[in-house]
């Protein structure tokens with residue numbers, strides 16, 4: 001026996017499983033979810049990237065500080081003890 005009612009609002013659809021109004025609503029809901037998912041993924045990716053960038057910056061800085069000390073004896077300000085001499 002074929003369905004005659006929309007499975008969501010029970011409107012008479014003349015045999016289709018869903019009426020056009022509910023189909024539109026389903027479609028816009030699906031699109032909203034897709035946008036939500038896409039934005040969420042982009043934001044998470046931004047976060048991951050920013051961490052990677054920050055980490056890279058810290059590594060470069062640490063190398064630079066070490067090299068300056070080893071090659072030129074420059075002590076970074078934050079590691080100087082007892083203030084300026």
Ligand SMILES: [Zn+2]
Nearest residue numbers: 006009019022
């Ligand atoms: Zn419907």
